Amino acid sequence: MTSPPLNAQVAILCGGLGTRLGALTASVPKPLLPVGDMPFLDHLLFEVARFGFRDILLLAHFQSEAVQRFAEISSARAAFDLNLRVCIEPQRAGTGGALYHAQNLLADEFILMNGDTWLGANYHALLAHRAATNTVAAMALREVAEPDRYNVVDFDGRLIRNFRRSRVSTETGFINGGVAACSAKIFQYLSPKGSLEDEVWPILAEQGLLAGLSTPGFFLDIGIPAAFESAQIDIPAQHRRGAVFFDRDGVLNADHGHVGTVDRLEWLKDAERAVRLANDANRYAFVVTNQAGVAKGYYTEGDVNALHAHMQAHLNANGAHIDAFRYCPYHVDGTVAEYARESDHRKPKPGMILDLLQKWQVDPMQSVLIGDKDSDLAAAEAAGIRGAKFEGGSLYEFLRAVI
Ligand SMILES: [Mg+2]
CATH class of the missing domain: 3.90.550.10 (Spore Coat Polysaccharide Biosynthesis Protein SpsA; Chain A)
Incomplete structure (x- = not known):
């Protein structure tokens, strides 16, 4: 590309x-x-x-x-x-x-x-x-x-x-x-x-x-x-449309554990096509991702933002885009003082989803969260939207079946 x-x-x-x-x-x-x-x-x-x-x-x-x-x-x-x-x-x-x-x-x-x-x-x-x-x-x-x-x-x-x-x-x-x-x-x-x-x-x-x-x-x-x-x-x-909320690690990119920089990014199969499918289906496309690596001092919020900008550019070149990224840098066991706390944005809590529902004109009934962990589905349920568990294979085919 x-x-x-x-x-x-x-x-x-x-x-x-x-x-x-x-x-x-x-x-x-x-x-x-x-x-x-x-x-x-x-x-x-x-x-x-x-x-x-x-x-x-x-x-x-x-x-x-x-x-x-x-x-x-x-x-x-x-x-x-x-x-x-x-x-x-x-x-x-x-x-x-x-x-x-x-x-x-x-x-x-x-x-x-x-x-x-x-x-x-x-x-x-x-x-x-x-x-x-x-x-x-x-x-x-x-x-x-x-x-x-x-x-x-x-x-x-x-x-x-x-x-x-x-x-x-x-x-x-x-x-x-x-x-x-x-x-x-x-x-x-x-x-x-x-x-x-x-x-x-x-x-x-x-x-x-x-x-x-x-x-x-x-x-x-x-x-x-x-x-x-x-x-x-x-x-x-x-402006009012359904949304696809994508968990990031294990859905869009391989979950290598605390992926916070571009060099550790490995796209999963058909992830770009899946985001484009959401775009073409006139849904908002959002990313909601826990990034405790910030609280643990593995990387900074600047790194996370740079990684998301890189992902966005890659998606754009493939005819796709994310409307908004949300990440939660907090973790109660963090070693970086300013991030070492509980947060209602950390999944399974629904804060990131609720924030997006409030800021964008989302129809919750036409929305779904795709996640690879039970904590993702719990966050979706707490926010009042449908959740679907992705367990590998083509994300595009998975999403096509879901929406
Ligand atoms: Mg995940």
């Missing part, structure tokens, strides 16, 4: 006029319309932030002052300490032009997405698919039942062979889902004014440089009046 795109950015197209919504968007750009209790764009930012992205670029033109004001007060920015910047097109440049004018602000790899649509997508899977296919971009594709209303693409399961294949048909077809992983090579195909849909994607497809990834997640375009109505309920509801 190539090194992970740790510094990958997200660029969000915010320049659309929103004419279909009439008076609603006369003075407010579509992405800033209120949905539930916050601007729609904040919902998107909370979603990309949980994948680990912190560097976000908003591409604006229409009402760009409002976008700039939003960037200062965004609640997602505050919650995740996002680096949220605004790039303003000098003239109305179209989607391709908007990206062209932002090229000096973008890294070698980035996710490009529409600011007025929600698509439940696995962003790391898109980045990994682009890298694996050695293409310029990998686009999330939605399979729709009435493709005659849209522009169907020719998709061979890996690459998009023809971006625009207009047809009238009653079969299902794949269409652009509005999210793509891009390499900086895309800038060679852009001009100061132009459309990605009309000019860039068709050429990339023709040259075999546009990959596709079937993405069955929830989709909603707030630019359609009826959809904007239903978005008020449906979009806030997207």
